Amino acid sequence: MIFTGRHPARLIDTHLRDRFRSVSKDCVLVPLHTDEDVVPLRHEVRERALALKLTLVDQTKLVTATSELARNAIKYAGDGEVQLELLDDGLRQGGLCCLLTAGPA
Structure with missing residues (x-):
């Protein structure tokens, strides 16, 4: 799932974990400042x-x-951050990709 928004990562992270009742593991935050950060x-x-x-x-x-x-x-926003996580609720596995920005520059 890919979510975009202006919310702090911990609020989105908590909401999604509660909503899907999944256990998150292997969380990585990737900062985005330049095109080189996409690699x-x-x-x-x-x-x-x-x-x-x-x-x-x-x-x-x-x-x-x-x-x-x-x-x-x-x-369009100048920079941002991507939160990547693997999710597992015991029955299913999935991934979370959350793009966070401060909005248009």
């Missing part, structure tokens, strides 16, 4: 997609969507 973000997203055993097509879609959102955040 490590793509790498982190690809690693999590592999851990979830997504198909190559789904991995590519997820990495592409995340990097486009990140580039838009840098272009």
